[in-house]
Amino acid sequence: MGTQSPQHQSPARKRWMSILAKASFEDLRSLWQNLPDKPAWTRVRPPEIGMVMVRGRMGGTGNRFNLGEMTVTRCSVGLESGDLGHGYVSGRNKEHAEIAAVIDALMQGEERAETVEHSIIKPLELRHQQGRETASRKAAATKVEFFTVAREN
Amino acid sequence: MYVAVKGGDKAIENSLHYLADIRRGDRRVPELSIQQIREQLPLAVDRVMTEGSLYDPDLAALAIKQANGDIQEAVFLLRAYRTTLPRFGASQAIDTGAMQIRRRISATYKDLPGGQILGPSFDYTHRLLDFTLAANGETPEAPTSEEPVADGMPRVADILDHEGLIELDLPDDEDGPVPDLTRESTSFPADRATRLQNLARGDEGFLLALGYSTQRGFGNNHPFAGEIRMGELAVSFEPEELGFEIEIGEITVTECQMVNQFKGSAKVPPQFTRGYGLTFGHCERKAMSMALVDRALRAKEFSEEITAPAQDEEFVLYHSDNVEASGFVQHLKLPHYVDFQGELVTVRELRKEIAAREAAERTDDDELAAAE
Numbered sequence: 088m089g090t091q092s093p094q095h096q097s098p099a100r101k102r103w104m105s106i107l108a109k110a111s112f113e114d115l116r117s118l119w120q121n122l123p124d125k126p127a128w129t130r131v132r133p134p135e136i137g138m139v140m141v142r143g144r145m146g147g148t149g150n151r152f153n154l155g156e157m158t159v160t161r162c163s164v165g166l167e168s169g170d171l172g173h174g175y176v177s178g179r180n181k182e183h184a185e186i187a188a189v190i191d192a193l194m195q196g197e198e199r200a201e202t203v204e205h206s207i208i209k210p211l212e213l214r215h216q217q218g219r220e221t222a223s224r225k226a227a228a229t230k231v232e233f234f235t236v237a238r239e240n
Numbered sequence: 241m242y243v244a245v246k247g248g249d250k251a252i253e254n255s256l257h258y259l260a261d262i263r264r265g266d267r268r269v270p271e272l273s274i275q276q277i278r279e280q281l282p283l284a285v286d287r288v289m290t291e292g293s294l295y296d297p298d299l300a301a302l303a304i305k306q307a308n309g310d311i312q313e314a315v316f317l318l319r320a321y322r323t324t325l326p327r328f329g330a331s332q333a334i335d336t337g338a339m340q341i342r343r344r345i346s347a348t349y350k351d352l353p354g355g356q357i358l359g360p361s362f363d364y365t366h367r368l369l370d371f372t373l374a375a376n377g378e379t380p381e382a383p384t385s386e387e388p389v390a391d392g393m394p395r396v397a398d399i400l401d402h403e404g405l406i407e408l409d410l411p412d413d414e415d416g417p418v419p420d421l422t423r424e425s426t427s428f429p430a431d432r433a434t435r436l437q438n439l440a441r442g443d444e445g446f447l448l449a450l451g452y453s454t455q456r457g458f459g460n461n462h463p464f465a466g467e468i469r470m471g472e473l474a475v476s477f478e479p480e481e482l483g484f485e486i487e488i489g490e491i492t493v494t495e496c497q498m499v500n501q502f503k504g505s506a507k508v509p510p511q512f513t514r515g516y517g518l519t520f521g522h523c524e525r526k527a528m529s530m531a532l533v534d535r536a537l538r539a540k541e542f543s544e545e546i547t548a549p550a551q552d553e554e555f556v557l558y559h560s561d562n563v564e565a566s567g568f569v570q571h572l573k574l575p576h577y578v579d580f581q582g583e584l585v586t587v588r589e590l591r592k593e594i595a596a597r598e599a600a601e602r603t604d605d606d607e608l609a610a611a612e
Contacts (some may be wrong), residue, residue, distance in 0.1 A: 109489060137326040137328045138294070144336075145436060147337065147497065148410060151411070151433070152436040153419075154437070155441060157294070157331075158294065158299065161328065175479055175486060177295075179296065225342075226341060226342045226357055226359050226471075227385035230385070231355065
């Protein structure tokens with residue numbers, strides 16, 4: 088794995104990689120299938136299933152401890168342009184990791200980045216936010232509104 | 241002593257078929273899918289992930305199906321699977337303060353900032369069997385509020401922190417290695433990181449009983465459920481080839497902050513002490529039990545007398561793992577034919593000796609009687 092040039096360590100790349108990882112596979116696949124002119128890519132590292140040890144903190148804020156592992160699938164691909172893309176996604180879906188890696192590579196090239204952002208990244212981000220908001224609004228409906236009954240004497 | 245015995249191949253094969261047959265049950269009833277288990281038995285899935293120490297709802301659902309619904313057997317299956325996978329590394333520590341809250345309650349502050357959010361809970365059910373569920377009616381979507389839950393809800397411990405009334409839990413080692421009981425065996429005295437890892441994957445029933453025992457006086461430390469929160473948060477990981485961290489997914493966790501009675505010293509005025517529980521998924525009973533036991537195991541740190549099982553770290557850490565416990569208890573079913581034959585010989589010898597001694601004594605008595 089070559090070292091990435093500085094512009095690719097930007098917060099922007101962190102954002103799209105995170106969106107790709109947190110997306111539902113069904114959403115990602117259908118948006119990917121609708122993308123015209125898909126590039127050719129080679130697998131630099133074929134999809135591989137492994138684990139990441141999830142760490143917590145004592146009391147939520149203190150020193151770290153090992154909570155338990157989660158399954159993660161990773162994949163690295165290269166485009167003809169020379170751009171190298173990585174996918175790291177929770178779970179064991181190899182196709183998810185590979186599509187994420189190809190999109191990560193595409194997003195680094197100047198040619199397609201805007202189109203891919205518009206047709207894949209942004210819609211995934213919106214769908215994720217919508218899902219979160221629905222869950223959060225269900226939770227908010229269970230918020231207790233205390234009231235005090237005033238008594239005389 | 242252990243001796244290999246041949247035979248029983250056919251019986252074993254047929255036993256496995258019989259097990260699969262029982263798993264499938266009555267063929268006139270539709271078969272359960274993994275998706276159905278994952279979506280409709282979520283708390284069983286959460287428990288299997290937590291004690292199996294592997295976050296993967298699909299695998300946990302598969303394990304539950306394969307284990308015919310035996311939760312501990314499913315935990316065993318998940319533990320066995322995790323040994324087949326490589327580890328890419330460790331995540332950044334998750335930030336439970338940044339959790340997307342689905343439930344958050346406090347038993348110590350009625351009007352805490354952010355409010356009491358009940359979320360999905362059995363607490364307010366009447367525990368009466370609901371026969372409408374047997375009628376297979378469709379369940380309506382839960383009601384929603386206009387506004388989502390406020391972001392960045394303060395932890396209840398942070399509120400007490402402002403007044404210095406509670407012990408601080410701040411990191412003092414961000415770069416050192418984090419002890420990992422899956423890589424090196426536990427030695428005693430164990431550090432708190434090892435204890436928490438052990439408790440996080442420990443058996444819920446065992447921890448529940450131990451936590452209960454502390455409440456009943458076996459190592460009491462006067463707990464209050466300062467805060468319980470459950471929801472989703474992102475897991476961040478820094479792949480070597482990237483050199484910067486990215487989010488690799490979201491997980492559900494449950495956290496319990498137990499606030500316990502005060503300790504002080506010549507230097508520190510009395511303040512509340514803390515116990516901590518954290519689990520994958522929604523495992524509230526487990527998180528609360530874990531927090532009680534965590535606090536009990538801190539006895540030495542607070543110079544408390546160790547008198548109860550929940551305070552004895554060797555007792556707790558050596559017996560909390562249900563895969564180990566189940567293995568050792570159930571190994572008694574394995575053939576011990578030769579061992580048992582040995583015991584039979586011994587007990588027969590003992591009985592023969594006793595019978596001979598008694599016979600000899602009787603003869604002596606008879607002779608004495610005859611002499612009188």
